Amino acid sequence: MKRRDFVRNVSVLGATAGLVRVAKPWAMASFLMDESDRSPGRDPMTILRSTLVVDGCNGGPMNEAYLKKLKAAGVNCRIAGGSIEFPDEIVLTTTVREIQQSYKQGKIAQIYHGHYADFLGNEHNQPMGDPRPPVAEFYEQGLRICGICYNVVNIYGGGCLEPHVGLTLAGRRLVEEIHKLRVVLDVGGHTGEKTSLDAIEMAPEIPVVDTHGNVLALNDNPRCNSDRMIEAIAKAGGVLGINSFSDFMVRNPKNDHLPSTPQATLDQYLDQFDYIRKLVGVDYVGLGTDNVIEGGVRVWEGMNRAVMTPESYSEVWTYPKDFESISDLPNFVRGLINRGWSTGEIRKVLGENWLRVYKQVWGV
Numbered sequence: 001m002k003r004r005d006f007v008r009n010v011s012v013l014g015a016t017a018g019l020v021r022v023a024k025p026w027a028m029a030s031f032l033m034d035e036s037d038r039s040p041g042r043d044p045m046t047i048l049r050s051t052l053v054v055d056g057c058n059g060g061p062m063n064e065a066y067l068k069k070l071k072a073a074g075v076n077c078r079i080a081g082g083s084i085e086f087p088d089e090i091v092l093t094t095t096v097r098e099i100q101q102s103y104k105q106g107k108i109a110q111i112y113h114g115h116y117a118d119f120l121g122n123e124h125n126q127p128m129g130d131p132r133p134p135v136a137e138f139y140e141q142g143l144r145i146c147g148i149c150y151n152v153v154n155i156y157g158g159g160c161l162e163p164h165v166g167l168t169l170a171g172r173r174l175v176e177e178i179h180k181l182r183v184v185l186d187v188g189g190h191t192g193e194k195t196s197l198d199a200i201e202m203a204p205e206i207p208v209v210d211t212h213g214n215v216l217a218l219n220d221n222p223r224c225n226s227d228r229m230i231e232a233i234a235k236a237g238g239v240l241g242i243n244s245f246s247d248f249m250v251r252n253p254k255n256d257h258l259p260s261t262p263q264a265t266l267d268q269y270l271d272q273f274d275y276i277r278k279l280v281g282v283d284y285v286g287l288g289t290d291n292v293i294e295g296g297v298r299v300w301e302g303m304n305r306a307v308m309t310p311e312s313y314s315e316v317w318t319y320p321k322d323f324e325s326i327s328d329l330p331n332f333v334r335g336l337i338n339r340g341w342s343t344g345e346i347r348k349v350l351g352e353n354w355l356r357v358y359k360q361v362w363g364v
Helices: 003-013 028-032 044-049 064-073 096-104 135-140 169-180 193-202 227-235 266-279 326-338 343-362
Strands: 053-055 075-080 090-092 108-114 143-147 184-186 209-215 239-242 285-287
Touching: 044 326, 044 343, 053 285, 053 343, 064 075, 064 108, 064 326, 075 096, 075 343, 096 108, 096 343, 135 143, 135 169, 143 209, 169 184, 169 193, 184 209, 184 343, 193 227, 209 227, 209 266, 227 239, 227 266, 239 266, 239 343, 266 285, 266 326, 285 343, 326 343
Parallel strands: 053 075, 075 108, 090 108, 108 143, 143 184, 209 239, 239 285
Antiparallel strands: none
């Protein structure tokens, strides 16, 4: 199929960059609230409990304690791997309709996210190695979001440590297949800027996302997105999920010689949302906490230093003060309230923006 024919077909099926608000029949309490309300006395938990909350990147190891935190915080949908540890509590979902249904049933929806595309190549990308299953087989297993690179170069393109490396021929074929299957393409963040922009340019009408990135203008870290990158995602009708990992808000060339940099603050995390709202608008930003550990854990010894470089990562990982755990999500909502965000704007950040993109790309 020619690219122009594919894009036209996708557009007919509804995957366009126009802003289509997702109806919220599951959140009846929302109709009792003024979406334009900006009063400082609003209750964060009331907003959370009446919103289908999506954490655009939440792939940490699941256990009973973390499951309780997700439920207590009001998270209804997490983007993680394809395995389900608690099938009575968590449901692997592949459509917006299934996400809504799991919400009605009081369960947490999980979306299968391929963090980066190395799993689609054979070991060490050897030319004579056994071929891996095509993207379509992973799609049948539930894959609905897929990235390209993880910090460094692979056969598909350049990671964030090599931002000037573009999308390769193999990468272009990968992007074509991802779009053909109507999988959400994850760009920016771990994937380098040139590779990401090349991928967006292949089909600018199709929304793309950065599931968990940050703002370069606020902190000079390789994992952060430039204004150009943010604007490209927004122009495509996509969403940037904001990572809550401290280093991406505070670690930079001025302090990356230190083993560990200071813990970020909740205000610094909120600054990321304010910046994007001002730059491109509230329709293009969401949660992407990347809350994979409890803060203050020394993890450096177990990491590949060629990939998890000191330019980006401290030896001790933390999350912002007052937002150190997903259970602190009410503090985040309170912060947006205190900064004058309306109830409607907060709902977009908490989940509506993600659901819009999923519906546009998946088609259901």
